[in-house]
Amino acid sequence: MPRKVFIQTYGCQMNEYDSSRMADLLRESHGLERTERPEEADVLLLNTCSIREKAQEKVFSQLGRWRPWKQSRPDLVIGVGGCVASQEGELIRERAPYVDLVFGPQTLHRLPAMLDALKLRQQPQIDVSFPEIEKFDRLPEPRAEGPSAFVSVMEGCSKYCTYCVVPYTRGEEVSRPFDDVIAEVASLAEQGVREVNLLGQNVNAYRGPMHDGEIADLALLIRYCAAIDGIDRIRFTTSHPVEFSDSLIEAYAEVPELVSFLHLPVQSGSDRILALMKRGHTALEYKDKIRRLRRARPEISLSSDFIVGFPGETETDFEATLQLIREIGFDQSFSFLYSARPGTPAADYPDLVPANVKQARLARLQQQINQQAQQISRKMVGERHRVLVTGPSRKDPSQLAGRTENNRVVNFSGPKSLVGGFADLLITEALPNSLRGELQQATAVDPGPAGMASIAPALGLGNARL
Numbered sequence: 390m391p392r393k394v395f396i397q398t399y400g401c402q403m404n405e406y407d408s409s410r411m412a413d414l415l416r417e418s419h420g421l422e423r424t425e426r427p428e429e430a431d432v433l434l435l436n437t438c439s440i441r442e443k444a445q446e447k448v449f450s451q452l453g454r455w456r457p458w459k460q461s462r463p464d465l466v467i468g469v470g471g472c473v474a475s476q477e478g479e480l481i482r483e484r485a486p487y488v489d490l491v492f493g494p495q496t497l498h499r500l501p502a503m504l505d506a507l508k509l510r511q512q513p514q515i516d517v518s519f520p521e522i523e524k525f526d527r528l529p530e531p532r533a534e535g536p537s538a539f540v541s542v543m544e545g546c547s548k549y550c551t552y553c554v555v556p557y558t559r560g561e562e563v564s565r566p567f568d569d570v571i572a573e574v575a576s577l578a579e580q581g582v583r584e585v586n587l588l589g590q591n592v593n594a595y596r597g598p599m600h601d602g603e604i605a606d607l608a609l610l611i612r613y614c615a616a617i618d619g620i621d622r623i624r625f626t627t628s629h630p631v632e633f634s635d636s637l638i639e640a641y642a643e644v645p646e647l648v649s650f651l652h653l654p655v656q657s658g659s660d661r662i663l664a665l666m667k668r669g670h671t672a673l674e675y676k677d678k679i680r681r682l683r684r685a686r687p688e689i690s691l692s693s694d695f696i697v698g699f700p701g702e703t704e705t706d707f708e709a710t711l712q713l714i715r716e717i718g719f720d721q722s723f724s725f726l727y728s729a730r731p732g733t734p735a736a737d738y739p740d741l742v743p744a745n746v747k748q749a750r751l752a753r754l755q756q757q758i759n760q761q762a763q764q765i766s767r768k769m770v771g772e773r774h775r776v777l778v779t780g781p782s783r784k785d786p787s788q789l790a791g792r793t794e795n796n797r798v799v800n801f802s803g804p805k806s807l808v809g810g811f812a813d814l815l816i817t818e819a820l821p822n823s824l825r826g827e828l829q830q831a832t833a834v835d836p837g838p839a840g841m842a843s844i845a846p847a848l849g850l851g852n853a854r855l
Contacts, residue, residue: 394421395430399447400438402626403494403588404471406539408436410528411470411497417529418501428458430465432504434490437471439554439730448473452485459487466490466507470497472558475517476732482513493517494559495544498528519560531573533580536777536809537622537792540577542570542597542610543589548629550656551667551735552696552727555590562590567597567605567613574614581809584622584777585614592625593632608636615646621811622777622794626652627694631669633678642685648794649686652721653679654694658713659706662699665738672713679717690765690795692721697754698747699727700738707750714757720765720795722758726751766797766819773815773829774799778807784823793824801826 394415398408411434415421424430433455437448448469459465468490469481475493482488490503496516503514531538545560546553574585587610589595595607605613607625614623623646630653640647653675657663660671683689695710714722726747729736776791782800783790789803791812800823801814807828814826 391420391422392431393424393429394432394434395424395427396434396436397427397451398436400436400440400471402539402586403541403590404436404438406541406588407471407494407497408434409534409539410531411436411500413529413532414498414500415504419504427455432466432468433458434468434470437469437473439472439476439558440728443728445473449484452488456485456487466504468492468500468503470494470500472554475558476554478517479515482515489513491515491517493519495519530576533577533582535779536582537584537586537779538577538582539586539588540570540573541565541588542592542607543595546590546629547594548591548631548669549667551665551738552699552730552733554730554733557732559590562594564595564597567599567610570597570610571613571617574620575617578617578619581619583619583809583811584624585620587611587614587623587625589625590627591629591632593628593634593637606634606636608634608640611637611640611647612644615644621646623647624650628653630655630675630678633682635681638678638682638685641682641689649689650692650795651682651689652692652694654723655713656694656696657699657702657706658710659702660709662702662706665701666696666699666735672709676713676716690720691717692723692796693717693719695722695724695754696727697724697751698740698742700735700740700742702727702742702750707754711754711757714754714761718761719758720762722755724751724754724758763819763821765795766824769793769797769816769824770819771816773813774826775811775813776826778803778810778812778831780808781805791826797824798822799824799826801828803828803831807831 396408396411398404412423421432427433435448435451439445455467459467466489467487469488470492471494474481474491481491489507496518499516507514543562543564545562546555547561549556593607595610597605599605611623614620633653655675656666656668658672663671774793776793776799778789778791780790782788788800789807791799793799799814810831812828813830815829816824816826818825
């Protein structure tokens with residue numbers, strides 16, 4: 390019977406990507422097959438997030454649930470990776486001494502060697518160093534798991550916002566070489582992927598070295614990805630307003646494969662709070678970029694991140710955030726109460742906002758966003774929208790589910806052969822968390838190889854296998 394690995398993932402899409410690469414790596418190195426049932430696994434891994442305090446405490450709660458398994462099965466391997474591991478290091482084993490492996494986001498590629506060393510030396514293995522981009526050179530070719538895939542193009546962040554731990558847990562910004570990213574996207578396209586989501590903590594700061602010595606920005610990377618046969622949709626996340634360049638706006642005007650959806654975190658609508666956060670822009674500068682973007686792509690939908698209850702936030706500051714939400718017309722958001730993270734400058738700011746006030750503000754903000762999202766959904770009723778068919782509907786397996794460009798799930802009736810391709814749907818009903826539609830036209834899934842023949846020479850890749 391093959392040995393198995395269970396990976397529990399917390400946090401962002403970068404962590405989801407890293408978890409999939411861990412699974413690929415351990416399958417190739419140790420023959421470990423990924424399972425969704427932790428009780429049957431030989432290796433249990435947590436890929437962690439330290440953005441918020443509750444997410445961090447979830448890690449130790451989960452480790453506590455696994456402790457009896459370790460006591461009854463001493464050969465069971467328990468590992469903690471990700472940003473909590475990077476931040477806490479040895480301290481993880483002080484709280485949970487039964488943990489065998491501790492590794493950071495930049496050292497996940499060393500997992501096979503750490504497993505071997507654990508078995509040989511019978512000693513816990515800890516590696517939370519920052520070897521920059523080395524990990525991408527040590528990972529196996531990615532394996533597609535559906536028509537959509539994440540592709541990490543850079544790591545880290547150099548903005549040092551006062552509330553954020555990312556620069557301390559993932560390091561400063563380091564971009565993958567341009568040709569390596571293109572080769573990974575082409576490999577995924579050959580496996581049937583139709584949509585790629587380019588990932589980075591600050592992805593629009595991408596500056597990838599090219600084979601000719603030039604430096605590619607994110608806009609150029611998007612244009613080359615769009616030229617790969619089979620790639621019909623491109624997303625990217627997460628972005629910073631300061632790095633949202635004119636070349637990116639031009640890409641929205643000229644690259645139809647780039648979806649009409651953008652996640653651009655603003656965090657607050659108050660210039661005073663933005664300055665305390667060290668965001669590097671004002672609310673007016675943010676709105677100016679959105680206005681120029683909408684001239685290039687009028688139908689674009691926008692989502693954002695908001696931190697509610699930042700130290701010193703007044704009612705006036707919060708009302709400025711609500712006003713920005715109304716003016717921009719955000720469609721979706723990730724909104725949270727401020728959580729002080731150890732080691733960040735904001736953790737030392739005096740926080741005089743009562744907890745009940747913060748909770749009330751968060752509820753008001755989320756209600757406003759939800760109202761706007763419902764208005765947008767209702768406007769879609771009666772319109773035709775193209776969806777990427779991802780598989781059976783979660784609510785009704787006899788139906789199919791697809792995702793629109795503006796990130797909505799549409800459930801509809803149709804043949805299973807549509808999975809992995811695109812379908813044009815007439816939207817018939819707007820529900821609180823999804824849409825319903827009727828099939829109008831479908832694009833067949835092309836079983837043939839999609840690849841790089843048209844652009845490989847330009848990249849200097851010759852006849853290399855992609």
